[in-house]
Amino acid sequence: MSGDRFSLASRVLSAALLFIGLGGPLSRADDAVSPGGLDPAHPLIGTLECDPAHDAATSEAGATAVVVGISWDRGEPGEGKFDDAYLQAVQGKIAAFRADGKRIVLDLGVQYPPQWIFALPSSHFVDQYGDPFQAVPGGGECGVNLVFSQAMRERYAAYLGHLFGFLGNDFTAVRLGGGRYGELGYPDTRYGSRLNCYWAFDPIAQGQLAGLPPGEEACPVPGWLPGSPTPDHDGARRFLDWYLGSLQNYHDWQIATARRYFSGPLFMLYPSTGGLRPGQLEAAVRDDCNGTTGPERTGEVGRGYDTARCVAGIADPGVVVYSTWIDGFEGSDDAGADPARWSPGHFLASLAAAHQPPLLVGGENTGHPDDLANLELTFQRLRENHLCALFWAFEPTLFDGKPAHATVADFKQACLWAGPR
Secondary structure (H helix, E strand, O other): OHHHHHHHHHHHHHHHHHHHHOOOHHHHHHHOOOHHHOOOOOOEEEEOOOOHHHHHHHHHHOOOEEEEEOOHHHHOOEOOEOOHHHHHHHHHHHHHHHHOOOEEEEEOOOOOOOHHHHHOOOOEOEOOOOOEOOOOOOOOOOOEOOOOOHHHHHHHHHHHHHHHHHHOOOOOEEEEOOOHHHOOOOOOOOEOOEOOOOOOOOOOOOOOOOOOOOOOOOOOOOOOOOOOOOHHHHHHHHHHHHHHHHHHHHHHHHHHHHOOOOOOOEEEEEOOOOOOOOOHHHHHHHOOOOOOOHHHHOOOOOOOOOHHHHHHOOOOOOEEEEEOOOOOOOOOOOOOOOHHHOOHHHHHHHHHHHOOOOOOEEEEOOOOOOOHHHHHHHHHHHHHOOOOEEEEOOHHHHOOOOOOOOOHHHHHHHHHHOOOO
């Protein structure tokens, strides 16, 4: 029931606050399961958008890993028609990195879907205005309705099966998230001239057609629209609980599907602030999800960022709770008692520490700004939150010679400072 789920989220956040009060999330890091040999005392450090030509320099600077990204649109340009020449080129790139001693983290490329998939029924998310989400090709938005359409999940699973069958499974970790930029979430809440978009109004989600994935349910308040008042805000409460629970189902499905092919660490990418903070969901319900609360205006609610629910429900100890905004945000206060002001990595570390058993935490910076101050802040957050893995976004800026950017020499100093402890 919806009330039970909101209560669960509150209990999880209360537990996280307790661990912070007992000495912070780092106090439980030694108790965390260490999948794949990942160890916060010897963190895995790497870069994003990697070039084999820079491999020797980054290795000398202290990087031990790279992220190798795949593009779904290039790997499967036609339905069931895979471009093995492209995958061979990826294989060659992986071999080059390995020859220089780098460990490989694989990004599956769901954020770059092939265009043929959008010609299929049930492929689009639809908002409350009746607008189907149209992803910009190559824009990293994903946009495939993998939350509510079993048919879409089957297409994506078939792609993953071929991908792992071709490349094997000898990777240090695999990145999951399954949405925009490969992170967990619904599409952007700003679409065209519309604001406060909720992406759960396609016929399958609303219960008008069959085709939901196992474990998913149709909307419990079909026809209810965000902003519509109901007695005791019951419409908003039931809708929002279902909406967030549906994304959690997709979150868990990604983990289970990856486990068919890969037994090592799974980096689950949680975007933005790291998730909704205590009281924010309840505030959105009180306003009937009308888009006036701060977290609705910034998209945290409509994009489904109930990270506390997702992390609490993780049953696989090999999942690494991974922040894509380790360096954010301005005005954050990790030393304070207000979780609304904690940085994304600190908040996620508290959730990981509250989990039974505790989970490991990893992350990356946003990629802007790429200056020395941000590099130092990013590595400071690595140590403070006891990350087992950190990836710098983005490698090319270390070599572009722009005065505003941190250099590979700066990166080396940061790696030395953050070394074994």
